[in-house]
Amino acid sequence: MDYNLLLSNITNPTLLFFVLGVIATLVKSDLEIPASTSRFISLYLLFSIGFKGGQELAHSGLNKEITYTLIMSVVFAAVVPLYTFFLLKRKLSIENSGAIAAAFGSVSAVTFVTSISFLENQGIPYGGHMVASMALMEAPAIIIGVMLIRRYSLEKSSNSLKSILHESLTNGSVLMIMGSLLIGIITDVKQAEGIKPFTTDIFKGFLAIFLLEMGMVAARRFSAFKAYGTFVTVFALMVPIFNGLMCILVTSYIDIADGNRFLLTILVSSASYIAVPAAMRQIAPKADPGLYIPMALGIVFPLNITLGMPFYWMLIQ
Numbered sequence: 022m023d024y025n026l027l028l029s030n031i032t033n034p035t036l037l038f039f040v041l042g043v044i045a046t047l048v049k050s051d052l053e054i055p056a057s058t059s060r061f062i063s064l065y066l067l068f069s070i071g072f073k074g075g076q077e078l079a080h081s082g083l084n085k086e087i088t089y090t091l092i093m094s095v096v097f098a099a100v101v102p103l104y105t106f107f108l109l110k111r112k113l114s115i116e117n118s119g120a121i122a123a124a125f126g127s128v129s130a131v132t133f134v135t136s137i138s139f140l141e142n143q144g145i146p147y148g149g150h151m152v153a154s155m156a157l158m159e160a161p162a163i164i165i166g167v168m169l170i171r172r173y174s175l176e177k178s179s180n181s182l183k184s185i186l187h188e189s190l191t192n193g194s195v196l197m198i199m200g201s202l203l204i205g206i207i208t209d210v211k212q213a214e215g216i217k218p219f220t221t222d223i224f225k226g227f228l229a230i231f232l233l234e235m236g237m238v239a240a241r242r243f244s245a246f247k248a249y250g251t252f253v254t255v256f257a258l259m260v261p262i263f264n265g266l267m268c269i270l271v272t273s274y275i276d277i278a279d280g281n282r283f284l285l286t287i288l289v290s291s292a293s294y295i296a297v298p299a300a301m302r303q304i305a306p307k308a309d310p311g312l313y314i315p316m317a318l319g320i321v322f323p324l325n326i327t328l329g330m331p332f333y334w335m336l337i338q
Contacts, residue, residue: 035138036326038229042236054234062231063295066134067197069220070152075205076213077149087150089275090285091157097289098158101264102126102165108260112252113312115174120301120308123166124317125260127293128158130198131235132325134228136287139330140280147280149205155288156198162293163300170305239322242315249312257292257320265290265333279337286333291325292317 045052078087102122109118133155140147205213268289272282294317301308 033138033142035135035225035229035232039232039236039239039323039326042233042238043240044236046237046240052237054230054237059231059234062227062234063131064193064197065227066224066231067130068201069224070130070134070137071156071198071201072205072208072213072216072220074149074152075202076208076210077205078153078202079206080149086277086281087148090148090150090154090277090281093272093275093285094154094157094288095161097264097268097285098126098128098161099165100126101289102162102169105260106166106169109256110173113249114307116170116305116308117312119166119170119173120297120305121256121313121316122169123163123301124294124297124313125264125292125321126158126162126165127297128155128162128288129291129293129317129322129325130155130295131228131231132287132291132322133284135232135326136284136330138225138228139334140283143334145280145283146278147284148278151281151284151288152198152202154285156202158288159293159296163297163304166297166301167304170308235318235322239315239319242311242319253312253316254320257316258324261290261292261321261324261329265329266336269333269336283330283334283337286337287325287330290321290329290333292321294318294322 042052102119102125105125106118106122109121113121133151137147265286268286269282272285277285294314297317298310298314301313302310
């Protein structure tokens with residue numbers, strides 16, 4: 022592994038603020054980010070990356086690489102929940118297995134944003150269409166997870182496929198990223214320059230504050246699932262790495278630029294702790310959020326932003 026790259030990544034100020042949040046919780050500090058502020062920053066990050074991605078996508082148009090990437094995104098989002106569900110249901114309940122499978126098949130927008138910062142620090146180009154890939158991977162994973170719960174659960178859910186699809190697509194995070202992407206596509210370039218200071222210049226500062234809050238949340242929730250034993254911890258450590266390696270292997274046979282290949286790998290290896298919990302709260306209320314949220318936020322998220330990004334980039338190179 023390129024240790025200079027690893028050192029550069031773990032000394033990134035945005036990541037160090039995540040560590041500060043963990044430390045603040047461990048030492049029982051009264052440091053706190055107001056919920057309304059955290060919600061605003063979350064929406065801002067989604068708005069900024071979606072808008073910039075839409076602008077890039079408008080310039081690049083639709084070509085073979087973009088088409089392949091979007092197709093692969095949907096395929097991975099559907100395949101990951103399928104195989105993870107059957108691994109999980111040997112040890113966990115059907116509802117928990119389906120919720121975790123959906124979370125691991127879906128994506129983390131904050132991990133994606135952090136990986137873009139990683140590429141920009143390295144001066145590596147990437148395509149705006151990757152924002153569309155991220156948005157497309159939310160709904161399929163949730164739908165597959167819920168369908169598996171309905172198929173194997175003794176208690177049949179009353180939720181129709183239409184309501185599941187509606188819940189997935191109208192989730193605030195999904196709607197913001199998709200809406201910003203579309204607005205970025207149709208916005209005039211000169212008009213877009215007017216809000217560039219807001220969409221670009223202050224982006225990393227807001228990301229640092231958001232990761233500070235994520236560190237505190239992760240540390241608080243990490244201990245919540247100790248009662249489930251070592252299986253869930255090993256699963257949360259090994260499955261993202263396997264997914265990332267699988268993506269790197271598959272995309273090695275497709276003509277995709279290294280930066281885009283890296284972002285797709287990060288998306289495939291990430292796990293959702295925003296969109297999926299919001300959907301599962303309504304669709305699968307018996308699934309324990311004290312299990313699948315800490316797995317995604319307490320293990321997968323820090324794993325990807327510390328060791329995962331330099332490791333995957335080294336393999337792609």
